[in-house]
Amino acid sequence: MGPIYLDNNATTQCDPRVIDAMMPYFTEQFGNPSSMHSFGNKVGLAVKKARAQVQTLIGAEHDSEVIFTSCGTESDSTAILSALRAQPERKEIITSTVEHPAVLSLAEHLEKEGYTVHRIGVDGQGRIDLDAYRAKLSPNVAIASFMWANNETGTIFPVERMAEMAHEAGVMFHTDAVQAVGKLPIDLRNTRIDMLSLSGHKLHAPKGIGVLYLKRSTRFRPLLRGGHQERGRRAGTENVPAIVGLGVAAELALEHMAFENTTVKRMRDQLQDGILAQVPNAFATGDVDNRLPNTANIAFEYIEGEAILLLLNKEGIAASSGSACTSGSLEPSHVMRAMGIPYTAAHGTVRFSLSRHTRDCEIERVIQAVPPIVARLRKLSPYWAGDRPLAEPEKAFAPSYA
Amino acid sequence: MWDYSEKVKEHFYNPRNAGPLDGANGIGDVGSISCGDALRLMLKVDPDSERITDAHFQTFGCGSAIASSSALTEIIKGMTLDEALAVSNQDIADYLDGLPPEKMHCSVMGREALQAAVANYRGETWTDEHEEGALVCKCFAIDAVLIEDTIRANNLGTVEDVTNYTKAGGGCAACHEGIEEILGRVLAERGERFDPTAKATPAPAMGNLARIRKIEQTIEQMRPTLQRDGGDIDLIDVDGNRILVSLKGACSGCQMEAVTLGGVQQKLIEALGEFVKVVPVGAHAHAHGSACATEA
Structure with missing residues (x-):
């Protein structure tokens, strides 16, 4: 049996139809869409088609609201820095404690440059504190930026409502929807969302292509200036093959939206239930009733995530973890810490993220593989004795800091 | 992974x-x-x-x-x-x-x-004085706490100083922004500002003769290990912070050469308390310095 890929929130496999559509744009259709001759013309039409395909997927009112970028991170940076440059009198940013580093690292950097960053916290299920959010909205705020769905737990933020709240306070609203686009129905024309980031490789398009949705009339300052590409809002020659690929991927994502929210969701639930039924001292993290259909994040107490991943990998199963070790940092995932998950569980979180390519037989195999791996590592754990944790484990084993 | x-x-x-x-x-x-x-x-x-x-x-x-x-x-x-x-x-x-x-x-x-x-x-109590910070320099595995403490203890003011004292930043140089940031913070504590154009303070003093003796000693100490694996190492010359050696036998040109040189360099840096580069000379020597080899 082949390897099982349950790390689709990290990246997805390109759909073969996406690759087929891209291929001619590496060879005979190599023209620059800006050129006047026929080489460029056809390519320009292909980019136009892709733009319309993306427009349909996210429900944008106009195709000119779709700006192609190189990745989700570029879209996030463009959005936030644009808001600051367009409104230099506003020196504050609102975001959450559980954002992707694409937003959090930028916010931290802006803080060093003198901006004030308000990081709104979440509860134990990863739900945003809307009262705290409302309290920070003011004419001093340049932009509120909140993820649509969390990459680690899949927890969904009520961004449409939050955009309304921002709008009422006269504040621009951006959402990093990298995990949500393609998995949740999105209809931007009927929202107050001013800007949205998406990333191709999360929805079976290639890496190296992203989109910034920019609602018409939103004040904007480009990150990259130069040529007139993307109506001067993102200079630089278009990555045509990837744009064409993203267009096809957007169309396929729309076709599979129901499948994602029924079949994929059912497989995800079976995986989670199957594991939790067999493994003691384990629990699902995040807002399990309001999360992406493809994501299950399970905390296995008293063992460490990287060790779990290595043993899973040996069985041909790919997943990811919020442990400190997998990232080379000193702290476990900031998302787990923000939810108040204790260290003994936060280091043992494993994220399983499915896709429309996941099969039932794969889910069954993972359900069988996980319990013995957890048991094996717990046998090595100083918090564990026999078939259960030590009584008062954190007192029974209290290492001196080293 | x-x-x-x-x-x-x-x-x-x-x-x-x-x-x-x-x-x-x-x-x-x-x-x-x-x-x-x-x-x-x-x-x-x-x-x-x-x-x-x-x-x-x-x-x-x-x-x-x-x-x-x-x-x-x-x-x-x-x-x-x-x-x-x-x-x-x-x-x-x-x-x-x-x-x-x-x-x-x-x-x-x-x-x-x-x-x-x-x-x-033995019925004693063990206390640990070691505190670990976020990893800054990935080439030499140096963390923020060590860098900060070293800057404070030695009144350092430049990235080059930090490299000389801790090795941090002596490899790929990607962490120089992080080191500058730490310098800025510590210098602010003593009421100074980080100046990227400042000259490095001279390396800790060790006479030339003492330094070369130390290099010889360190290499001598490592020889038995290399000889056990069928190889050998000789000191050829010392040129500033470049230490020229020749690898012989099984070490020379083997796939582990970069690893071996990295190990020698590590020991020499520890012994001398300054950043040095171990450079192989001879037929199979690689063109690039061993700082790169250590990263590999």
Whole structure:
């Protein structure tokens, strides 16, 4: 049996139809869409088609609201820095404690440059504190930026409502929807969302292509200036093959939206239930009733995530973890810490993220593989004795800091 | 995914001496649950000979933490306590054919567990003065706390100073922004501003003769290890911070040459307290310096 890929929130496999559509744009259709001759013309039409395909997927009112970028991170940076440059009198940013580093690292950097960053916290299920959010909205705020769905737990933020709240306070609203686009129905024309980031490789398009949705009339300052590409809002020659690929991927994502929210969701639930039924001292993290259909994040107490991943990998199963070790940092995932998950569980979180390519037989195999791996590592754990944790484990084993 | 050696993987998949040890008379619990690595080392020590007759571990941690624990128990079994205390974290890493820089702290934790267990056996209390910060320099595995402390203790003011004193930033240079940031913070404490154009303070003084003797001594100490593997090393010349050596026998041109040079360089830097580059000369020498080799 082949390897099982349950790390689709990290990246997805390109759909073969996406690759087929891209291929001619590496060879005979190599023209620059800006050129006047026929080489460029056809390519320009292909980019136009892709733009319309993306427009349909996210429900944008106009195709000119779709700006192609190189990745989700570029879209996030463009959005936030644009808001600051367009409104230099506003020196504050609102975001959450559980954002992707694409937003959090930028916010931290802006803080060093003198901006004030308000990081709104979440509860134990990863739900945003809307009262705290409302309290920070003011004419001093340049932009509120909140993820649509969390990459680690899949927890969904009520961004449409939050955009309304921002709008009422006269504040621009951006959402990093990298995990949500393609998995949740999105209809931007009927929202107050001013800007949205998406990333191709999360929805079976290639890496190296992203989109910034920019609602018409939103004040904007480009990150990259130069040529007139993307109506001067993102200079630089278009990555045509990837744009064409993203267009096809957007169309396929729309076709599979129901499948994602029924079949994929059912497989995800079976995986989670199957594991939790067999493994003691384990629990699902995040807002399990309001999360992406493809994501299950399970905390296995008293063992460490990287060790779990290595043993899973040996069985041909790919997943990811919020442990400190997998990232080379000193702290476990900031998302787990923000939810108040204790260290003994936060280091043992494993994220399983499915896709429309996941099969039932794969889910069954993972359900069988996980319990013995957890048991094996717990046998090595100083918090564990026999078939259960030590009584008062954190007192029974209290290492001196080293 | 980490680039673990086969030996690390093997000790992780098949850990030796795992689980509780009945009749243990020396126990060391170290680590930090916030960092995700903690270890209980259990020793059975024969009171007459002070020899470790058995050693077991229980570890909460990643693959290399478990492998380091397993390696440690294998290394110290049969040693006297004093012999065991001489085991360094580098010995543990070497036993495993090396650890990624981000993971060197796993071997440090092993050594500390050993010190704690021996102290426990002897009825002493072990305290740890070592504090670990976020990893800044990935080429040489230097963390923020060490850099900050070194800047304070020596009144350093430039990135070059920091490299000279700690090695941090002496490899790929990607961490220079991070080092500048730490410098800025510490300099602000003493009411100064970081000046990127400032000249480095001269390296700690060691006479030329003393320095070369030290280099010779250090290389002499490493020779038996290399000779055991059928190789050898000779000091050719010292040119500023470049130390020219020739590798012979099995070492020369072998795939492990870069690793060997990296190890020699590491020992020399430790011995001299300054950053030096070990440069191989001779037929099979690589064109690039060993700072790059260490990154590889």
